[in-house]
Amino acid sequence: MILTETQEKWLQALESGKYEQTVTCLRNDRGFCCLGxxxxxxxxxxxxxxxxxxxxVRYNSRLPDELTAKLGLKNDIGSIxxxxxxxxxxDNGMSxxxxxTFCRKNPEKVFICKSGEKNQE
Numbered sequence: 001m002i003l004t005e006t007q008e009k010w011l012q013a014l015e016s017g018k019y020e021q022t023v024t025c026l027r028n029d030r031g032f033c034c035l036g037x038x039x040x041x042x043x044x045x046x047x048x049x050x051x052x053x054x055x056x057v058r059y060n061s062r063l064p065d066e067l068t069a070k071l072g073l074k075n076d077i078g079s080i081x082x083x084x085x086x087x088x089x090x091d092n093g094m095s096x097x098x099x100x101t102f103c104r105k106n107p108e109k110v111f112i113c114k115s116g117e118k119n120q121e
Contacts, residue, residue: 001107006070010038011103014096023091025060026051034090034099035063035078038071061087072111080109 003011013019019040020031027036028050036052039059044052044067051060054067062076073079078086089099103110 001111003104003107003111004072007072007103007107007111009041010071011100013037013041014100017097019096021090021096026063034086034096037096038063038067042067042070074110074112078110080106086110 014034014037019037022028022031022033022036024033025036026033026039027046032040039052044054044064047053047058047060051058052064053059054064057064063071063073063078065076068076073086077088080086086099086103089102094102
């Protein structure tokens with residue numbers, strides 16, 4: 001599976017070392033979760049109490065639908081299996097670089113087949 005330009009941009013941001021990592025939310029005063037990094041590079045409006053505002057709706061722990069689709073994730077927490085997601089990897093201490101490596105080695109587990117199209121299961 002070939003990564004899209006958007007996916008590559010996000011993975012490069014995770015690998016860059018530019019972003020501090022936090023848990024349980026997209027962003028706070030300590031840093032970002034792996035999906036919060038995507039909100040940040042997409043230029044989403046920051047809410048005053050953490051998270052982001054997209055189309056007037058505040059998001060704190062899940063990606064907005066339009067960003068989920070743009071990144072090509074299966075859902076708004078980046079589910080991989082019933083019990084494992086990108087957010088759980090992040091919150092359980094996996095580094096951004098390790099999350100990016102996992103995505104690169106297992107794109108079919110993380111991303112949908114084509115932009116806007118779900119995997120056939």
